Amino acid sequence: xxxxxxxxxxIGSILIFQGCASKGTELNNSLSQQEVSxxxxxxxxxxxxxxxxxxxFDKIILRPIAITYKAVVPSFVRNRITYSLNNLSMxxxxxxxxxxxxxxxxxxxxxxxxxxxxxxxLGFFDPASSMGLVTETEDFGQTLSVWGVSSGxxxxxxxxxxxxxxxxxxxxxxxxxxxxxxxxxxxxPDSLRTYRLGTGAVDFRSQNIEILDDLQNNSIDYYAAIRxxxxxxxxxxxxxxxxxxxxxxxxxxxxxxxxxxSYVGPDIEISYD
Amino acid sequence: xxxxxxxxxxxxxxxxxxxxxxxSNFTEEExxxxxxxxxxxxxxxxxxLSDDERTSSFTELxxxxxxxxxxxxxxxxxxxxxxxxxxxxxxxxAFKDYFVSSYANRLDQYAGEKVDVxxxxxxxxxxxxESNIIREGTDTLKINLKWRLLNxxxxxxxxxxxxxxxxxxxAQREEFQSFLSNNDYDLDKLIEKIVSVSD
Numbered sequence: 393x394x395x396x397x398x399x400x401x402x403i404g405s406i407l408i409f410q411g412c413a414s415k416g417t418e419l420n421n422s423l424s425q426q427e428v429s430x431x432x433x434x435x436x437x438x439x440x441x442x443x444x445x446x447x448x449f450d451k452i453i454l455r456p457i458a459i460t461y462k463a464v465v466p467s468f469v470r471n472r473i474t475y476s477l478n479n480l481s482m483x484x485x486x487x488x489x490x491x492x493x494x495x496x497x498x499x500x501x502x503x504x505x506x507x508x509x510x511x512x513x514l515g516f517f518d519p520a521s522s523m524g525l526v527t528e529t530e531d532f533g534q535t536l537s538v539w540g541v542s543s544g545x546x547x548x549x550x551x552x553x554x555x556x557x558x559x560x561x562x563x564x565x566x567x568x569x570x571x572x573x574x575x576x577x578x579x580x581p582d583s584l585r586t587y588r589l590g591t592g593a594v595d596f597r598s599q600n601i602e603i604l605d606d607l608q609n610n611s612i613d614y615y616a617a618i619r620x621x622x623x624x625x626x627x628x629x630x631x632x633x634x635x636x637x638x639x640x641x642x643x644x645x646x647x648x649x650x651x652x653x654s655y656v657g658p659d660i661e662i663s664y665d
Numbered sequence: 666x667x668x669x670x671x672x673x674x675x676x677x678x679x680x681x682x683x684x685x686x687x688x689s690n691f692t693e694e695e696x697x698x699x700x701x702x703x704x705x706x707x708x709x710x711x712x713x714l715s716d717d718e719r720t721s722s723f724t725e726l727x728x729x730x731x732x733x734x735x736x737x738x739x740x741x742x743x744x745x746x747x748x749x750x751x752x753x754x755x756x757x758x759a760f761k762d763y764f765v766s767s768y769a770n771r772l773d774q775y776a777g778e779k780v781d782v783x784x785x786x787x788x789x790x791x792x793x794x795e796s797n798i799i800r801e802g803t804d805t806l807k808i809n810l811k812w813r814l815l816n817x818x819x820x821x822x823x824x825x826x827x828x829x830x831x832x833x834x835x836a837q838r839e840e841f842q843s844f845l846s847n848n849d850y851d852l853d854k855l856i857e858k859i860v861s862v863s864d
Contacts, residue, residue, distance in 0.1 A: 431839060602774055610767050612858050616843030620836040628830025642832055643789040646739075646813070646824070 431619055432545050439548040443615050446553055450597075458597035470598065472516040477592050479508045479515025480584065481529045483571040488530035492538045492633060500527040528632070532569060533562030537630040546619055554622035691785040694792045694814050697821045701730050702780035702796070709775035720769050727768075732815060732822035733761060739824075740838040744845060744852055752852050759859040766863040780810070791815055791824065 433439065462470070482505035489498035504520040504527065511519050536558050537543070544557035555563070572584055597604075611617045708714070708722050737760045738745045748756065778798045785794045791813050798808040813825035813832075825834040841855060848854045 431843070602771060606767070606771060610763075610862055611840065612855070612862060613840045613844045613847070616840045617836060619843075620839040621831050624831045624835060625829065632830075642813075642825075642827070642835065643791070645835060646791065647789050 431616070431623065432543075433619065434545050435547065439546065440615055442548040442550055443618070445550060446548065449551060454593060454597050455601070458594050458601055461594050462598045462601065470595070473591060473595055474599075475508070475512075475518050476515040477588060477595055478518075478529065479505060479512070480572060480588055482508075484532075484566060484569060485527065485530045487569050487571065488532060488535045489527075491532075491535045492530070497527055497530075500525050501530075528629075530633070531559075531562050532565045533559035533626070534629055534633050536562055537626075538633050543623075543626065543630075546623060554618060556626075559626065690787070691792045691794070694794050694816070694821060695782050695785050697730075697814065698780075698794045698796060698812050699782050701726070701823070702782075706775070706779070709772060710777070716773065719772050720765075723768070723772055724765055730823050732817075732824055733764065735815075735822075735824060736834055737761070740834060740841055742838055742842060744841075744850070744855075748852055752856065755856050756852070756859075759856050759863070763859045763863040788813070793827075 465473075482501045486498045486501035486505065489495075489501055504525050507520040507523070507525065508515045508518055511517075541558050543559070547555045547557065547560065549555050549560065552563070607617055608614050704726050705723065708719060708726065711719070714722070734757070737757055740760075741748075741756065745753070780796050780798055782794060782796045785792055787793075792815075794812045794814060796810045796812065798810060809829050811827035812823055813827065813834075814821050815824050825832050827833070844855055844858065845852070
């Protein structure tokens, strides 16, 4: 797609959703006098529908693949794959480090990529970490948050899962900004893209089979659980980018609620079956 | 030009090796987490225990280390204050069973992970102890865990566990709030649901 059109689309969608977001917040403020911690989810009905679709997709395609992958591929190899995916995300991480003004981190990301791609045998090993070169992966959604763009309302995307306008815009721009996709421009970057998208999904899913199964079985409201996990995870990444201690934000929530000590409750016997 | 870029890289490399060390001020709390993790691991890795024995010793350890009463009230949020005494009692019993059932079936999945305490800090009236779980078979794939502890009357209790930036207690609270807001804020319906899920 033409680069300029895409950029206009992205910036446009951010502005529109920013508008929605602030409207949503006003609405929430007036409503939430009675309620505590209402999630920013004005499109909940649509989101829940897409979420149900994604669960079916996961059930019949992604989860079976992930289970087979975990059963067939030894953990040593699976760990190599995780490392190689991490390594492939280092160039875009370095770009985002620069866009966030993090010169030192950009140095770490670049050095990691160079060392692990060579000494680390195409990224399947991670000698850089043992040399003290440790960094988090960064995406453009995080850069936008450093630039002060707020996340906007929660969105569930078909196939891709939990997101929000800011992270979705970040996802779209990643292919423009990622040096891995700009090199050559021939078929090699395409196969890289496929490797990262496909293998990345399976790698992530295979690491979370038991967790997600448990969560689905034990949830009072699975949709709300995933929404909370996603929003909290992204918020804490944003906080760490801005070098804010995310536990401070949590403190507010924990302190906000005054514990009613007057009712102690019954002495409960626990049954463990 | 290439030479300049190379020099910049070398410079960046030098900067990158700056290792930061976390200050550790709360030895007592850190030791609490270490000993809790050690006890948990020794129960989980004890093959001579039957599944039931393992669940009951693990539950005993967890119940003596967390403030379940406080957590139960916190996750219910405002609804706790508006509840009748009968509802409170029914809810506390249901939530305890629900809590135990959330881990009871996965205790056999322990695969040799270790918990390394890396530091601690004050957070309001709480102390947060930070630790890492190292993924088995690697030395660098880590999961970050933050334990929110409350030291009340010289008794340390776990209030929350934060995994990679996700607070389990806050997630539970948002889940309950969402259920309530989709069910006319009917606490009895929530209690019913909690009971049905933990069965």
